[in-house]
Amino acid sequence: MERGAKEKNHQLYKPYTNGIIAKDPTSLEEEIKEIRRSGSNKTLDNTPEFELSDIFYFCRKGMETIMDDEVTKRFSAEELESWNLLSRTNYNFQYISLRLTVLWGLGVLIRYCFLLPLRIALAFTGISLLVVGTTVVGYLPNGRFKEFMSKHVHLMCYRICVRALTAIITYHDRENRPRNGGICVANHTSPIDVIILASDGYYAMVGQVHGGLMGVIQRAMVKACPHVWFERSEVKDRHLVSLKKRLVSGHFIVSCILGTCINNTSVMMFKKGSFEIGATVYPVAIKYDPQFGDAFWNSSKYGMVTYLLRMMTSWAIVCSVWYLPPMTREADEDAVQFANRVKSAIARQGGLVDLLWDGGLKREKVKDTFKEEQQKLYSKMIVGNHEDRSRS
Amino acid sequence: MGVAHSHSASEEVRELEGKTGFSSYQIEQLHRRFKQLSGDQPTIRKESFNNVPDLELNPIRSRIVRAFFDHRNLRKGPSGLAEEINFEDFLTIMSYFRPIDTTMGEEQVAQSRKEKLRFLFHMYDADSDGRITLEEYRNVVEDLLSGNPHIEKESAGSIAKGAMMEAASVCLGQMEPDQVYEGITFEDFLKILKGIDIESKMHICFLNMETMALCH
Numbered sequence: 001m002e003r004g005a006k007e008k009n010h011q012l013y014k015p016y017t018n019g020i021i022a023k024d025p026t027s028l029e030e031e032i033k034e035i036r037r038s039g040s041n042k043t044l045d046n047t048p049e050f051e052l053s054d055i056f057y058f059c060r061k062g063m064e065t066i067m068d069d070e071v072t073k074r075f076s077a078e079e080l081e082s083w084n085l086l087s088r089t090n091y092n093f094q095y096i097s098l099r100l101t102v103l104w105g106l107g108v109l110i111r112y113c114f115l116l117p118l119r120i121a122l123a124f125t126g127i128s129l130l131v132v133g134t135t136v137v138g139y140l141p142n143g144r145f146k147e148f149m150s151k152h153v154h155l156m157c158y159r160i161c162v163r164a165l166t167a168i169i170t171y172h173d174r175e176n177r178p179r180n181g182g183i184c185v186a187n188h189t190s191p192i193d194v195i196i197l198a199s200d201g202y203y204a205m206v207g208q209v210h211g212g213l214m215g216v217i218q219r220a221m222v223k224a225c226p227h228v229w230f231e232r233s234e235v236k237d238r239h240l241v242s243l244k245k246r247l248v249s250g251h252f253i254v255s256c257i258l259g260t261c262i263n264n265t266s267v268m269m270f271k272k273g274s275f276e277i278g279a280t281v282y283p284v285a286i287k288y289d290p291q292f293g294d295a296f297w298n299s300s301k302y303g304m305v306t307y308l309l310r311m312m313t314s315w316a317i318v319c320s321v322w323y324l325p326p327m328t329r330e331a332d333e334d335a336v337q338f339a340n341r342v343k344s345a346i347a348r349q350g351g352l353v354d355l356l357w358d359g360g361l362k363r364e365k366v367k368d369t370f371k372e373e374q375q376k377l378y379s380k381m382i383v384g385n386h387e388d389r390s391r392s
Numbered sequence: 393m394g395v396a397h398s399h400s401a402s403e404e405v406r407e408l409e410g411k412t413g414f415s416s417y418q419i420e421q422l423h424r425r426f427k428q429l430s431g432d433q434p435t436i437r438k439e440s441f442n443n444v445p446d447l448e449l450n451p452i453r454s455r456i457v458r459a460f461f462d463h464r465n466l467r468k469g470p471s472g473l474a475e476e477i478n479f480e481d482f483l484t485i486m487s488y489f490r491p492i493d494t495t496m497g498e499e500q501v502a503q504s505r506k507e508k509l510r511f512l513f514h515m516y517d518a519d520s521d522g523r524i525t526l527e528e529y530r531n532v533v534e535d536l537l538s539g540n541p542h543i544e545k546e547s548a549g550s551i552a553k554g555a556m557m558e559a560a561s562v563c564l565g566q567m568e569p570d571q572v573y574e575g576i577t578f579e580d581f582l583k584i585l586k587g588i589d590i591e592s593k594m595h596i597c598f599l600n601m602e603t604m605a606l607c608h
Contacts, residue, residue, distance in 0.1 A: 055452065055512060055532065062456035063489050065446040067425060 111313050119164045119312040126160035127213075131220040133157060138223025150224040151202040158199035167317040169196055176323035177201055178282035186284040187346050192311065193286055196319060214304065280326045283342050285349040289318040322349045408480060412487040422486060426479050435476040451536050455515050460485050464514050471520035506582070513581050523575030526556050559584055 133153035140146040162169070177200070178184040184203060186193060197203065205227045221227055311317060324345055329338040405416050414422065429443060430436040441447060441457045450456065463469040465488070466481050474481070488511045492504045516524045516532055530552035537547075559576050576584070 055515065055536070058450055058452050058536065059456060059512065059515065060489070062447060062450040062453065063486075065444055065450070066429075066441065066456070067422070067486070 107315075111315065115166070116309075116313050119166065122160060122164035123308075123312070126157050126164055127217065129160065130154075130157035131217060134220045134224035138220075146224070153224065154198065154202060154221075158195055161195050162199045165192065165195070165311055165317050166315075167192070167196060167319065169200075169318075170320045171200060172320060172322045173325075174200075174323060176282065176325050178203075178284075178323075178326075182280040182282050182326065184282045184284055185342055185346070186286055187343075192317065196286065196321060197284065200321070212304075280328050281338075281342055282326050283324040283346045283349075285322040285324060285346045287320050287322075289320070324349055408483055411480070412483045413490055414483060414487065419483065422483060423479060426482050435478050436482065437476045452515075452532070455518075455532075455535065459511065459515055462514055464520065465511060509582060509585060510578065513578050516576075521575075523577050524581070525575040526552060528575075529556055 130153070133156075134150070137146060137149045137153055140149065184197065184201075186197060194205070198205070202225075204225055205221075218227070327338075327342055327345065329335070333341070402416075405419055408414070408419050409416055412419075426436065429440045431440070438457055438461065441460075447453050447456070458473065459465055460482070461474045461477060463472045463474060465485055466474060466477065467484065468474065477485075488508055492501055496504070513524070514520075516528055518528055518531070530549055533552045533555075556576075559580065
């Protein structure tokens with residue numbers, strides 16, 4: 001099925017080439033040095049001075065932005081170079097040709113009439129097994145057997161759910177998988193992240209209390225395994241304390257998902273707290289390939305059930321999971337710096353853009369500082385050396 | 393392609409192809425961009441470039457914008473600025489940044505190179521007198537170093553002076569003690585920048601998206 005779906009797509013997906021020009025991501029320094037090096041070779045010592053050719057870099061960058069600027073592209077969901085036959089990912093929908101429309105119609109038929117019922121059945125099975133299984137395990141007396149059963153019930157049900165979404169997951173570096181007594185931190189694109197991570201390891205989870213179906217599942221799960229579900233408005237300290245205790249006892253791995261899906265100060269605080277604990281942090285980077293299905297959840301537009309239905313009517317969810325080597329807080333770092341370090345490692349691995357913690361940082365502010373940085377960098381290059389020369 | 397062309401439009405495109413050297417696909421893309429900048433008007437003015445927020449980051453923003461309206465770049469005269477430019481002018485300016493086609497003859501490559509360098513020369517030579525004087529040079533340096541509060545005006549001046557001295561030594565060799573260096577002419581400019589791999593530094597690669605999946 002997946003292979004068939006792959007054949008229907010015509011071109012390879014090339015990430016990060018958006019727009020009409022290919023931008024060269026070299027830095028200011030590199031490029032100016034290169035220009036100079038290729039130019040006059042009378043100054044073989046690397047004392048950069050202002051030269052006529054320096055203007056090339058700025059000129060070209062300026063032209064590039066005129067031709068195609070990032071701003072208009074940045075906030076739309078990624079545009080694919082070829083259409084993956086899901087009308088929801090075709091933003092400039094035009095009537096292209098009869099053949100394509102027929103293919104698309106066929107795709108709709110397959111997805112809605114064939115794949116969807118299959119997936120719903122699987123999902124139903126998975127969820128009900130989870131609820132029933134964990135409740136049953138909850139009745140067992142505390143001990144190694146309970147843990148064993150709980151682990152297997154969880155894993156099995158999550159794997160069924162993964163199949164229900166037809167998620168094709170590639171795990172990288174599995175030797176870095178989180179171990180007991182550590183905290184697993186991942187970047188958070190969609191609620192599916194939980195399922196993806198949990199199907200590969202046994203985690204005790206930390207998360208918000210939800211209502212509805214999710215709430216039922218959460219309440220059932222907590223009977224078998226001491227997950228921590230907290231209310232948004234609750235004070236976090238006592239949860240932190242209980243978390244600490246649990247980590248110290250070396251019992252469980254706590255999975256704490258970072259991200260902007262939940263944007264709420266108390267949750268943010270709680271996340272910071274989890275970095276203060278001082279346990280080993282296992283960063284995990286999750287990246288979705290949008291070629292087969294767009295996993296982005298616009299929570300203001302779609303509810304949970306709508307979102308799940310969208311997922312289940314896509315071709316597949318393809319993602320890669322990278323397990324990064326564990327990190328611990330250094331002696332001279334505070335929790336925020338540590339958190340940022342972890343975040344950059346995750347972002348770098350997943351090829352994601354590393355934004356600052358403070359989601360409220362306005363774009364204007366970022367730009368000013370960046371502009372100054374550029375100019376400072378350039379002027380440092382020139383003036384600094386100029387001063388050296390005049391001194392000598 | 394998805395959108396059907398009318399007859400006269402494709403003739404225009406072919407004409408532009410011949411004049412500027414862009415492919416019809418690139419012309420289409422640039423036309424879309426032109427319309428975006430101009431707000432669907434047939435011409436753009438200096439103010440239209442305010443819609444490109446990323447351009448604000450560039451220290452020589454005003455020079456770049458002015459280059460679009462410079463008569464010398466538009467090949468409309470020896471000096472002066474146009475009020476507004478149409479799509480063909482836009483393409484003319486953009487063509488300075490086309491990658492040099494290595495299949496062209498040597499002479500053509502050299503010509504291409506000269507054109508690109510001339511574009512840059514015009515950026516320095518604001519008063520169109522054919523020479524980059526110390527004053528003009530200093531202005532460029534100040535622009536590039538502007539925004540840094542730690543640099544005083546004098547630094548820019550001294551840097552410019554130093555650079556002009558070097559340029560003079562390249563062009564005139566040993567100078568007499570009372571010889572005054574007027575300014576960098578275009579020939580001097582070429583001499584100084586000989587050997588710079590402008591072919592790769594001053595062009596913009598267009599993505600080849602023609603192989604996009606569109607069935608016919």
